[in-house]
Amino acid sequence: MKEVVRSSDPRIAALIARQAAQSADGDQIGLGRIRALLDRLGRPQDSLPPVLHVAGTNGKGSTCAFLRAALEAAGKRVHVFxxxxxxxxxxxxxxxxxxxDDVELGGRMAAVLDANEEIGASLFEVNVAVAFLAFRDTPADACILEVGLGGRLDATNVIERPLVCGIASLGLDHQQFLGRNMVGVAREKAGIAKPAVPLVTQLYPPDIAAAVAGIAGSVGAPVEARGSSWTASLRHGAINYRDREGMLxxxxxRLAGKHQAMNAALAVAMLRHQSTIAVPPPALTAAMGWAQWPARLQQLTAGPMFDMLPRGSELxxxxxxxxxxxxxxxxxARRHWQDGKRLVLVFASLASKDAAGTLRPFRGLAQEVLTLGIDGHDCRSPEALEQLAETxxxxxxxxxxxxxxxxxxxQPARVLVFGSLYLAGELLTLNGPLPE
Known part of the structure; x- marks a missing residue:
């Protein structure tokens, strides 16, 4: 899928433009180009530290954040893509x-683009190659890879022998590439499964779980599913986790939302279903407070945009x-925002997304919806979204x-900026804090 990417650094911006001129077909997904590109670069994917590979529709980035926090709390050096x-x-x-940093990113990217002249790899594939080169050349104890799109044909799926794989929550997204059937989506995500490598999953409906298990079984990957191999529940202000090794x-x-507790539990399960890297329980406890993942129910308490709101508002x-x-x-929101403060949704949506389905859960919950476009992206117009919200x-x-x-x-309000990572990035750019 062709990405719309910019950089404020002139050298990086020029390299992104150079890649755009090289790309043969940015909307084509598959492993042929990334394999050819990595072959020209000396197959850096074969020299990475133990890899933890994470797929899913929602929650995979947060799961990666919890993995990183736990590993670093255990004193490990960790690469993350x-x-x-x-x-x-x-x-x-x-x-x-x-x-x-910009110097290393620019140098690595230029080297990858030199190798890419006749291949025409997509920008995402170039990103993966840059990361693999950087990871190969710097010692570390672990490497966390987040799938970009799907799983089976995602560029990160060139890793032949990861340490452990995980699949977060599943839903419909990127339907133009993954289809409109949840079973088909599940099969694509499960395509990261590898022979004899644990595939740790969340709890899914029976047909979805069967689809994942079918793909895993076809390659000989043991499935470690929530609800059977491990369990997790949120009770009395704590995550109660249990697997064959015992209870935690x-x-x-610190990340808000019940769903984040389950993302954290998936990370714990991934770490406890491998035996190569030791991560003691105190490190898992520390990870709950250490993990950060910007623009995931993140409250902003200062900054230029926040200062424009009426006194007593939240952003x-x-x-x-x-x-x-x-x-x-x-x-x-229904569980925790019960103080009577008005909820105002500031909403934008890419044209390729299900704007109606994304707005619908807020019906009767948001007192007002302020609609925006997304500068420089193929998005729904503010007027079209306004009409949709009114219907x-x-x-x-x-x-x-x-x-x-x-x-x-x-009037004071609880303002939630929602609907697009691009919109979230724009808010953080204008208001801060910048992701670190």
Whole structure:
């Protein structure tokens, strides 16, 4: 899938433009180009530290954040590859705990693009190659890879022998590539399964679980599913986790939402279903408070956009952009935002996303919806989203940007910026804090 990516660094911006001129077909997914590119670069994927590979529709990035926090709490050096970024392109590649700097990113990317001249790999595939080169050349104890899209044909799936694989929550997204059938989506995500490598999963409906198990079984991957191999529940302010090794009682994560507790539990299960890297229970406990993942029910308490709101307001941001994510956020709002403060949704949606399905969970919950476009992206117009919200019985107003939306509020409110990672990134750019 062709990414719309910019960088404020002139050298990185020029390299992104160079890749765009090389790309043969940005909307084609598959492993042929990335394999050819990595072959030219000396197969860096064969020299990585033990890999933890994470797929899913929602929650895979947060799961990666919990994995990183637990491993680092255990004293390990950890590489991390995630996507997309919110503000800076560098956010995608973390080398032994530190975001790649502009000098190394530029040098690595130029080398990859030199090898890419006749291959025409996509920007995401170039990202993966850059990360693998950087990870190969810096010692670390573990490497966390987040799947970009799907699983079976995702560029990260060139890893032949990961340490453990995980699948977070599943839902419909990227339907133009993964299909509109949940069973088919599940099979694509399960395509990261590898022979004799544990595949740790969340709890799914029977037909979805059967689809995942079928793919795993076809390659000889043992499935370690929540509800059978391990269990987790949130009770009395703690995560109660149990597997064949015993029970753990963990504090609730700093990241807000019941869904984040289950993402944390998936990370714990992944770490406890492998035996190569020792992660003691105190490190798992510490990870609940250490893990950070920007724009996931993140509250902003200062900054230029926050200062534009009426006194007594709150400002929250979440990058959720599909109906499954919206249901989780709406459920959190109903459970925890019960103080009577008005909820105002600042909403935008890419044209390729299910805007109606993403708005619907907020019907009767949000007192007002302020609709925006997303600059530089193929998005639904603010006017179209305003009309959509009104058909659902919501009071709605189309606005021209985030500053216009903030300035439009005259009474204290709980403001939730939602619907797009690009919109979340724009808010963090304008308001801070920037992801570190």
């Amino acid at each position: 995630t996507s997309p970024h919110l503000v800076r392109y560098n956010e995608r590649i973390r080398i032994a705990g530190t975001l790649i 009682k963990l504090p609730t994560p 929250w941001v979440d990058g959720g952009h599909n109906p499954a994510a919206a249901r989780l956020i709406a459920d959190h 659902m019985g919501c009071t709605a107003r189309a606005k021209v940007g985030l500053a216009d939306a903030m300035a439009a509020l005259r």
